[in-house]
Amino acid sequence: MLTIQHLSKTYPGGTHALEAVDLTVGAGEIVAIVGGSGCGKSTLLRIVAGLDRPSAGRVSIDGRVVSEPDPAIGIVFQEPRLFPWLTVAQNVGFGLAHLPRAERDARVAEALARVGLSDKAHVWPRQLSGGQAQRVAIARALVARPEVLLLDEPFSALDAFTRLDLQRHLLQIWAAVSPRPTLVIVTHDVDEAILLADRVIVMQPEPGRIAQEMPVDLPRPRD
Ligand code: ADP
Ligand code: ADP
DSSP states (O other): OEEEEEEEEEOTTSOEEEEEEEEEEOTTOEEEEEOOTTSSHHHHHHHHTTSSOOSEEEEEETTEEOOSOOTTEEEEOSSOOOOTTSOHHHHHTGGGTTSOHHHHHHHHHHHHHHTTOGGGTTSOGGGSOHHHHHHHHHHHHHTTOOSEEEEESTTTTSOHHHHHHHHHHHHHHHHHSSSOOEEEEEOSOHHHHHHHOSEEEEEETTTTEEEEEEEOOSOOTTO
16 A cells, blocks of 8 residues: 655745645555646656655555655656667666576566567667557566556657557556556546546645545446
8 A cells, every 4th residue: 555644845946846745545556646737746756756855744655664766666757768778678677687687587578578568578679669668668667566656647658549559558467467556647638547547636736735536437448
Protein backbone atom coordinates (compact mmCIF):
# COMPACT_ATOMS: atom_id res chain seq x y z
CA MET A 1 0.00 0.00 0.00
CA LEU A 2 1.26 3.45 -0.98
CA THR A 3 0.57 6.13 1.61
CA ILE A 4 1.09 9.83 0.96
CA GLN A 5 0.62 11.89 4.11
CA HIS A 6 0.20 15.62 4.28
CA LEU A 7 2.67 16.21 1.48
CA SER A 8 3.59 19.81 0.75
CA LYS A 9 6.12 21.30 -1.63
CA THR A 10 7.09 24.93 -1.90
CA TYR A 11 9.72 25.64 -4.54
CA PRO A 12 12.39 28.26 -4.03
CA GLY A 13 10.67 31.40 -5.25
CA GLY A 14 7.54 30.55 -3.33
CA THR A 15 5.35 28.46 -5.64
CA HIS A 16 3.14 26.21 -3.55
CA ALA A 17 3.24 23.25 -5.91
CA LEU A 18 1.59 20.95 -3.35
CA GLU A 19 -0.25 21.64 -0.14
CA ALA A 20 -1.19 18.96 2.35
CA VAL A 21 -1.85 16.18 -0.13
CA ASP A 22 -3.15 12.96 1.44
CA LEU A 23 -3.61 9.89 -0.71
CA THR A 24 -3.67 6.16 -0.07
CA VAL A 25 -3.44 3.70 -2.96
CA GLY A 26 -4.10 0.04 -2.27
CA ALA A 27 -1.85 -2.77 -3.48
CA GLY A 28 -2.71 -3.56 -7.08
CA GLU A 29 -4.97 -0.55 -7.43
CA ILE A 30 -4.83 1.71 -10.50
CA VAL A 31 -5.23 5.40 -9.79
CA ALA A 32 -5.20 8.19 -12.35
CA ILE A 33 -4.35 11.75 -11.41
CA VAL A 34 -5.80 14.42 -13.68
CA GLY A 35 -5.81 18.20 -13.64
CA GLY A 36 -4.65 21.12 -15.70
CA SER A 37 -1.10 22.23 -16.16
CA GLY A 38 0.62 23.47 -13.01
CA CYS A 39 -1.51 21.73 -10.38
CA GLY A 40 1.43 19.75 -9.02
CA LYS A 41 0.97 16.36 -10.69
CA SER A 42 4.58 15.96 -11.80
CA THR A 43 5.87 17.33 -8.52
CA LEU A 44 3.83 14.73 -6.68
CA LEU A 45 5.17 11.86 -8.78
CA ARG A 46 8.75 13.08 -8.53
CA ILE A 47 8.52 13.22 -4.75
CA VAL A 48 6.91 9.77 -4.53
CA ALA A 49 9.72 8.46 -6.77
CA GLY A 50 12.29 9.95 -4.40
CA LEU A 51 13.61 12.30 -7.09
CA ASP A 52 12.71 15.43 -5.15
CA ARG A 53 12.22 16.28 -1.49
CA PRO A 54 8.93 17.43 0.00
CA SER A 55 8.83 20.57 2.15
CA ALA A 56 6.66 18.63 4.58
CA GLY A 57 4.89 15.31 4.83
CA ARG A 58 5.96 11.84 3.88
CA VAL A 59 5.58 8.90 1.52
CA SER A 60 5.59 5.30 2.65
CA ILE A 61 5.12 1.85 1.19
CA ASP A 62 3.60 -0.74 3.51
CA GLY A 63 4.59 1.48 6.44
CA ARG A 64 8.20 1.95 5.31
CA VAL A 65 9.09 5.61 4.72
CA VAL A 66 10.59 6.24 1.29
CA SER A 67 12.61 9.42 0.75
CA GLU A 68 14.98 8.51 -2.07
CA PRO A 69 14.86 6.39 -5.23
CA ASP A 70 13.87 2.88 -4.22
CA PRO A 71 13.54 -0.38 -6.17
CA ALA A 72 9.98 -0.70 -4.86
CA ILE A 73 8.92 2.36 -6.88
CA GLY A 74 9.44 2.60 -10.64
CA ILE A 75 8.76 5.61 -12.83
CA VAL A 76 8.08 6.12 -16.53
CA PHE A 77 8.13 9.59 -18.08
CA GLN A 78 6.48 11.04 -21.16
CA GLU A 79 9.68 10.54 -23.17
CA PRO A 80 11.28 7.10 -22.96
CA ARG A 81 14.67 8.54 -21.86
CA LEU A 82 16.59 5.53 -23.18
CA PHE A 83 20.38 5.66 -23.37
CA PRO A 84 21.15 5.90 -27.10
CA TRP A 85 24.56 4.23 -26.73
CA LEU A 86 23.10 1.07 -25.15
CA THR A 87 21.05 -1.63 -26.84
CA VAL A 88 17.47 -2.23 -25.80
CA ALA A 89 18.49 -5.15 -23.55
CA GLN A 90 21.31 -3.11 -22.00
CA ASN A 91 18.90 -0.26 -21.33
CA VAL A 92 16.45 -2.59 -19.61
CA GLY A 93 19.20 -4.22 -17.55
CA PHE A 94 20.92 -0.95 -16.66
CA GLY A 95 19.70 -0.83 -13.06
CA LEU A 96 20.51 -4.48 -12.37
CA ALA A 97 24.30 -4.30 -12.38
CA HIS A 98 24.35 -5.66 -8.84
CA LEU A 99 22.79 -8.97 -9.89
CA PRO A 100 24.68 -12.01 -11.20
CA ARG A 101 24.75 -12.01 -14.96
CA ALA A 102 22.46 -15.02 -15.44
CA GLU A 103 19.82 -13.52 -13.15
CA ARG A 104 20.08 -10.16 -14.88
CA ASP A 105 19.74 -11.70 -18.35
CA ALA A 106 16.73 -13.72 -17.23
CA ARG A 107 15.01 -10.66 -15.78
CA VAL A 108 15.71 -8.57 -18.88
CA ALA A 109 14.32 -11.32 -21.12
CA GLU A 110 11.22 -11.60 -18.95
CA ALA A 111 10.59 -7.84 -18.96
CA LEU A 112 11.06 -7.57 -22.74
CA ALA A 113 8.69 -10.50 -23.26
CA ARG A 114 6.10 -8.75 -21.10
CA VAL A 115 6.11 -5.71 -23.38
CA GLY A 116 6.19 -7.86 -26.52
CA LEU A 117 9.65 -6.79 -27.66
CA SER A 118 11.80 -9.91 -27.25
CA ASP A 119 12.83 -9.57 -30.88
CA LYS A 120 14.22 -6.07 -30.29
CA ALA A 121 16.67 -6.98 -27.50
CA HIS A 122 19.77 -6.28 -29.58
CA VAL A 123 18.70 -3.23 -31.55
CA TRP A 124 19.54 0.39 -30.74
CA PRO A 125 16.90 2.77 -29.38
CA ARG A 126 16.97 4.86 -32.59
CA GLN A 127 15.71 1.82 -34.52
CA LEU A 128 12.47 1.74 -32.49
CA SER A 129 9.18 3.47 -33.16
CA GLY A 130 7.93 5.89 -30.50
CA GLY A 131 5.55 3.29 -29.14
CA GLN A 132 8.20 0.61 -29.01
CA ALA A 133 10.62 2.93 -27.23
CA GLN A 134 7.98 3.69 -24.60
CA ARG A 135 7.39 -0.05 -24.15
CA VAL A 136 11.13 -0.44 -23.51
CA ALA A 137 10.87 2.30 -20.87
CA ILE A 138 8.04 0.33 -19.24
CA ALA A 139 10.17 -2.85 -19.37
CA ARG A 140 13.07 -0.98 -17.76
CA ALA A 141 10.77 0.08 -14.93
CA LEU A 142 9.25 -3.39 -14.52
CA VAL A 143 12.55 -5.23 -14.44
CA ALA A 144 13.15 -4.17 -10.83
CA ARG A 145 9.76 -5.71 -9.93
CA PRO A 146 8.42 -2.55 -8.31
CA GLU A 147 5.40 -2.63 -6.02
CA VAL A 148 4.40 0.76 -7.34
CA LEU A 149 4.78 1.97 -10.92
CA LEU A 150 4.41 5.72 -11.49
CA LEU A 151 3.65 6.90 -15.03
CA ASP A 152 3.84 10.63 -15.85
CA GLU A 153 1.88 11.33 -19.05
CA PRO A 154 3.23 8.05 -20.45
CA PHE A 155 1.35 8.05 -23.75
CA SER A 156 0.85 11.78 -24.41
CA ALA A 157 3.62 11.99 -26.99
CA LEU A 158 2.24 9.13 -29.10
CA ASP A 159 -0.17 9.20 -32.01
CA ALA A 160 -3.76 8.17 -31.28
CA PHE A 161 -3.51 4.59 -32.56
CA THR A 162 -0.28 3.87 -30.75
CA ARG A 163 -1.71 5.43 -27.61
CA LEU A 164 -4.74 3.11 -27.67
CA ASP A 165 -2.45 0.16 -28.30
CA LEU A 166 -0.24 1.01 -25.34
CA GLN A 167 -3.12 1.76 -22.98
CA ARG A 168 -4.49 -1.74 -23.56
CA HIS A 169 -1.02 -3.21 -23.43
CA LEU A 170 -0.34 -1.57 -20.07
CA LEU A 171 -3.48 -3.17 -18.62
CA GLN A 172 -2.44 -6.57 -19.99
CA ILE A 173 0.98 -6.23 -18.40
CA TRP A 174 -0.53 -5.09 -15.13
CA ALA A 175 -2.91 -8.08 -15.11
CA ALA A 176 -0.13 -10.56 -15.94
CA VAL A 177 2.40 -9.52 -13.29
CA SER A 178 1.98 -11.28 -9.95
CA PRO A 179 1.43 -9.67 -7.53
CA ARG A 180 -0.16 -6.92 -9.58
CA PRO A 181 1.70 -3.65 -9.17
CA THR A 182 0.04 -0.50 -7.94
CA LEU A 183 -0.18 2.00 -10.80
CA VAL A 184 -0.34 5.76 -10.41
CA ILE A 185 -0.86 7.39 -13.80
CA VAL A 186 -0.69 11.14 -14.33
CA THR A 187 -2.55 12.23 -17.42
CA HIS A 188 -4.28 15.33 -18.77
CA ASP A 189 -6.51 12.99 -20.79
CA VAL A 190 -9.71 12.32 -18.83
CA ASP A 191 -10.73 9.56 -21.26
CA GLU A 192 -7.44 7.81 -20.59
CA ALA A 193 -7.96 8.17 -16.83
CA ILE A 194 -11.41 6.60 -17.00
CA LEU A 195 -10.24 3.85 -19.33
CA LEU A 196 -7.35 2.79 -17.14
CA ALA A 197 -8.10 3.60 -13.53
CA ASP A 198 -10.15 2.25 -10.64
CA ARG A 199 -10.19 5.73 -9.19
CA VAL A 200 -9.63 9.19 -10.66
CA ILE A 201 -8.07 11.91 -8.52
CA VAL A 202 -8.64 15.47 -9.71
CA MET A 203 -6.08 18.06 -8.67
CA GLN A 204 -6.35 21.83 -8.70
CA PRO A 205 -3.59 24.47 -8.71
CA GLU A 206 -2.40 27.32 -6.48
CA PRO A 207 -1.81 25.60 -4.22
CA GLY A 208 -1.70 22.12 -5.76
CA ARG A 209 -4.11 19.86 -3.93
CA ILE A 210 -6.71 17.17 -4.39
CA ALA A 211 -10.04 18.69 -5.37
CA GLN A 212 -12.06 15.54 -5.92
CA GLU A 213 -11.86 11.76 -6.02
CA MET A 214 -14.12 9.62 -8.17
CA PRO A 215 -14.38 5.84 -8.30
CA VAL A 216 -14.64 4.46 -11.83
CA ASP A 217 -17.18 1.72 -12.16
CA LEU A 218 -17.05 0.82 -15.83
CA PRO A 219 -16.10 -2.37 -17.64
CA ARG A 220 -12.46 -2.13 -18.51
CA PRO A 221 -10.62 -3.62 -21.54
CA ARG A 222 -8.69 -5.66 -18.98
CA ASP A 223 -11.83 -7.26 -17.47
P1 ADP B 1 1.79 19.70 -13.36
O1 ADP B 1 2.59 18.46 -13.49
O2 ADP B 1 0.43 19.47 -12.80
O3 ADP B 1 1.75 20.52 -14.61
P2 ADP B 1 4.03 20.68 -11.80
O4 ADP B 1 4.22 19.76 -10.66
O5 ADP B 1 4.93 20.53 -12.97
O6 ADP B 1 2.50 20.62 -12.25
O7 ADP B 1 4.13 22.20 -11.30
C1 ADP B 1 3.39 22.70 -10.18
C2 ADP B 1 3.80 24.15 -9.95
O8 ADP B 1 5.14 24.17 -9.48
C3 ADP B 1 3.75 25.03 -11.17
O9 ADP B 1 3.37 26.32 -10.77
C4 ADP B 1 5.18 25.01 -11.67
O10 ADP B 1 5.47 26.19 -12.37
C5 ADP B 1 5.95 24.93 -10.38
N1 ADP B 1 7.24 24.22 -10.51
C6 ADP B 1 7.42 22.97 -10.99
N2 ADP B 1 8.72 22.62 -10.94
C7 ADP B 1 9.37 23.68 -10.42
C8 ADP B 1 10.73 23.94 -10.11
N3 ADP B 1 11.69 23.02 -10.32
N4 ADP B 1 11.05 25.16 -9.59
C9 ADP B 1 10.09 26.07 -9.36
N5 ADP B 1 8.79 25.88 -9.63
C10 ADP B 1 8.43 24.71 -10.15
P1 ADP C 1 4.21 0.73 -31.97
O1 ADP C 1 4.85 0.29 -30.69
O2 ADP C 1 4.83 1.94 -32.57
O3 ADP C 1 2.72 0.76 -31.90
P2 ADP C 1 3.67 -1.69 -33.06
O4 ADP C 1 3.73 -2.49 -31.84
O5 ADP C 1 2.33 -1.34 -33.63
O6 ADP C 1 4.55 -0.41 -32.95
O7 ADP C 1 4.47 -2.43 -34.19
C1 ADP C 1 3.82 -3.38 -34.94
C2 ADP C 1 4.83 -4.34 -35.50
O8 ADP C 1 5.58 -3.71 -36.54
C3 ADP C 1 5.83 -4.79 -34.47
O9 ADP C 1 6.05 -6.18 -34.58
C4 ADP C 1 7.08 -4.03 -34.83
O10 ADP C 1 8.23 -4.74 -34.45
C5 ADP C 1 6.96 -3.88 -36.31
N1 ADP C 1 7.68 -2.72 -36.81
C6 ADP C 1 7.59 -1.46 -36.35
N2 ADP C 1 8.37 -0.64 -37.06
C7 ADP C 1 8.99 -1.41 -37.99
C8 ADP C 1 9.93 -1.16 -39.03
N3 ADP C 1 10.42 0.05 -39.27
N4 ADP C 1 10.33 -2.19 -39.78
C9 ADP C 1 9.85 -3.41 -39.55
N5 ADP C 1 8.96 -3.73 -38.59
C10 ADP C 1 8.53 -2.73 -37.82
